[in-house]
Amino acid sequence: MASSPTSPGFAHEHASGSHNYDKKKMKMGDDVNSNSFSALSGHPGSGGSLEEGQVREDNGDDDEEGEGEWMQVDKRKEKKVKKQASKAVMNPPRFFYSSTEIKKRKEAITIPEIRDLVLNLVADAPAPTWLRIENPRSIQKVLILLIPGLTPSLLSLPTPTLSATESPFLPLPVPASTPSFPFISTFMHALPTIAPGESTKMHSVMNTFFSGPVSGEEKKRRILERISQERNMSSDPSQYCMTVEQMIENDYPVPSYLADVFTPPSDDWVQIPLAKYVGPKRAKIYALDCEMCETEDGRELTSICILDYSTAEVIYREFVKPSKPIIDYLTRFSGITAAHLESTTTTLFTVQQFLSSLLSPSSPSSSLEEGEEYADTPTPILLGHSLESDLRALRILHPRCIDTSVIFHHPRGPPLKPGLAWLTKKWLGREIQNRGEGGHDPEEDARACMDLLRRKVDGGVGFGTFKTDVESIFVRMGRSRSAGEGVKSAVVDHGNPSGWYGAKASTCVACKNDEDVVRGVEDMIGGHRFVWGRMVELADALGWTTSRDKDAPPPSTLTSTTIPHPNRTKETNPFTAGTTSTPPNPFSTSSSDPLITPSSTQAPISSSSASVPSPDLEAVISRTNAHLQKIYAALPSRTALILFTGHSDPRAMSELNARRGKFEREMRFGSLSNSNSQSRPNGNSEDGGGAGGRKVYEKDGGIGESRRPLKSSPSKLKAQNLNVDGGNGEESVRWTSEDGRKLEEETMKARKGLLFLALKP
Known part of the structure; x- marks a missing residue:
């Protein structure tokens, strides 16, 4: 496959390009080059300095200028360090997708695998099997950006193959020219990803990324x-x-x-x-x-x-x-x-x-x-x-x-x-x-x-503590001693991440808008090995985010400021979880799930409305593109740029989940009233169905004389067509087996995302 043309300032080569490689070590014919460069500017630390390669021998006398004896030690180690440094300059880092490994997969790249890639680059995690990293030691910094809303249609990406002989998880070539979003040509390929979740739920992308299994x-x-x-x-x-x-x-x-x-x-x-x-x-x-x-x-x-x-x-x-x-x-x-x-x-x-x-x-x-x-x-x-x-x-x-x-x-x-x-x-x-x-x-x-x-x-001490054996990625980075000290990390995000998932990071930057995120990344990338950033204005413009309830407690006034550890201020996460209806949500308000969900006041979703960007949306797309160009220009040489979208449009999934949740609550309430009148608060009628005379019925060929009280549990919903009589003039709530299938389809669509990898020369 020929390389895609690139935007000015970027040099791309295919794996079989001008460099000579040992085919016994790297099977280039099985790899897809993500982004590589013929040379990188700058030099890594040469090592072998006086402090590292020599020791001073103390002869017991008072030191005077010119006195004292020096002894060279471990010349072989010094030469090895210099050789590695020279090799890093001559052979810059390169990413290669392994098509052989990806074809074996039964699902797309997961969020934990993206997290483990980051930990491999900056800490001690094993190398991924789906990506070959050449000369990884010369990668000096890692920037990862989460930008929900960058959809395949916006980026003019080809449709994944549906052939039985080809894998739908292989990298998609990025077009040489994308007028709506020119920055995307920085990357050569887009790799399909899958967000965490179940058949009817999508779990938090960010919680999954920031917490991983311990070593x-x-x-x-x-x-x-x-x-x-x-x-x-x-x-x-x-x-x-x-x-x-x-x-x-x-x-x-x-x-x-x-x-x-x-x-x-x-x-x-x-x-x-x-x-x-x-x-x-x-x-x-x-x-x-x-x-x-x-x-x-x-x-x-x-x-x-x-x-x-x-x-x-x-x-x-x-x-x-x-x-x-x-x-x-x-x-x-x-x-x-x-x-x-x-x-x-x-x-x-x-x-x-x-x-x-x-x-x-x-x-x-x-x-x-x-x-x-x-x-x-x-x-x-x-x-x-x-x-x-x-x-x-x-x-x-x-x-x-x-x-x-x-x-x-x-x-x-x-x-x-x-x-x-x-x-x-x-x-x-x-x-x-x-x-x-x-x-x-x-x-x-x-x-x-x-x-x-x-x-x-x-x-006892262990009661109620769940042996999950997980930890923050920042704790793991802190234990890494690749440069003699823990990895310095920074989180640049909306709200105040220091009171949330960024609590363990070296530095947190609280932002009010995407422009603040750009400034924060520019400020942090020079002094930190790992930087996280998130832009949400595109998802806002697409209608993917939840507007704050007018009756909900408003957040404190936020300022875009760098907050050094450990004296930080906490801010409630501005996004709300909305995909699970029961049991009671285990999240506290200080650490709610950052899953992006739609406002309940939005109009129903249609494919036609989503296909034509509004003038405001076009302006946001243009700004997001400019933000990324500005960030890329500020990156030091040999910085790995990882951009991922996390998920797709979650609105249809969330609306269906909300309707199912409402139905389940009404059904549970009605079931209790029919099966055990004494357990129902504020009522003792055996056939009243709870407050407002609500009753739950199983649909038996229609509503009429043949309907009977429901005796099934919520777990059997998928096999039934059910109605809930709202009572008090309320509209009845329906949930059918077709709705269940539709929810599973929309959940799978919502969980799909994209991953882009690049290296700054």
Whole structure:
């Protein structure tokens, strides 16, 4: 296959081009050249410097200018390093797709395989089988960009083969000229990819990319650590107190005497001292939960509930009058209305006084800052779920905290965090936060945290932690010592990734738009070995993203700024998960799935509407192309550029999943009412079907005298044609076997993506 013509400034060669290769080592006839160059500018470190190749021999005398004796050591090693450096200059890095290996595949390249390619280039992962990398040591930097919305039609790519004798996963040649997106000619091929998921669901591309299985050495270390923890099992809940490192990692306001990483933004913060205590007494534990409303000055405390862990009784519950006028009560989350706050006189200062008295050591002079006397009792412990949010609302710095979002794990492992409602359902067998528009009850949430801690103490350290053996790719990069130190990494993304998947990266850059991403990548690529960036404006213009609900809590004001580790600020992920309907979503708001899903208010999708770009869309496409050209121009020599789209249009899949989810909820509710009237809240009629007289029927040749109450479970939906009578004038919800097949088809379409590889000469 002949090479595609390239845009100015790029030199492409086929594998069988001007260079001579040892055919015994590299079977070039089986490979497809992705992007290669005849030469690279710059030189790698030559090695063999005085510090590396020579040692100073000390003769015991005082050194004077010109004195001392030098001895050359390990000349063979020095020559080897120089030879490797010279070889790197003469033979620049090149990528070759292995068509032989790709033809053997039963699916397209996966997101974990893209992640492992990155780890191979910058850390210690094995080399991929589907890609041959020539002279990989001369690759100095790696930039990976996720840009949803770059579709085959936009890029004028050929349709993958449907022949029974050819693989649909082989690389697609990129046209020499693509007027709608000229930058794409930087690459020679587009490789089909598949997003993680199931037959009816697409999982998060980003969560999959940023978390991977641990190495064998790390897995062994974890096993030994678990064995040690089980041997030292204790019934004292204080063993689950967060370490300073955990507090920093989870964006807690850390007291200054523990670590100088947090500066209170105002002078009304209260710092609780840490008692110096030695004795048998156990610390008091108080479960706490707060609710906030949106004021003219941002989020402010409006409700608080505190329970005593030892007695399970409420010791403090107050509505709190904020200092600024409320502009949004956020009732569907906070449960607060104007009536709740109408007569309250309690202020934040009042609450701080109570907490200071409750949590301070028994002897004022016993803090570590003074360090002279010992307290009679240990410093009390605060217990909560994602407690850092409550502490910030209270403007309190406390040294001893237990966080149920940390001591319990998400099923897919860190950096995801489990939601409190999911944990309560999973480990306590009860449902909370199910009041609908009534919002959350702080006492209910605090009591759930308290009961979860009891279960944790009874079950031991390993209880509720899911042996997933996964870790952040940034942790793995940090262990790599290819250059004598851990790999420096940077994340440049919308929102504030430092409080999410970028928490372990060396540097995070928070962005408000794609232009910020371009600037961030330009700033970071010079000082970091690995840089991640994501552009979303194209997906926005295509209608792939979810607009924020007008009743949802708005995010804090974001600024495009570099935030050094470890003192960072956390921001809720601006994208929402929308592909799963049941059970309760295990994601917390601080780590929600970044799957791009459509707004429920958008018009139905049609193939015709998607085929003709609007003027606004054309402008976004042009800007995205210009952004990529600018980024590429800023890349240093020998930088590997990896661009992938992650997935395709998810709207049809999401709409079908939403309809199925609504149907399942109505069916489950109706089934309960028909099969067990005593288990149904707010009703005792045996044939009422729940609130509003909703009934679920199996479609038996039509709606009429022959229909009968449904007795099937949601798991049997695919084999039936079903209706749900909405009741109260609501439109009935349908789900048929044809809908199930359509959902599977749309899910497979949505999971398809593209991968592009290039090397900057």
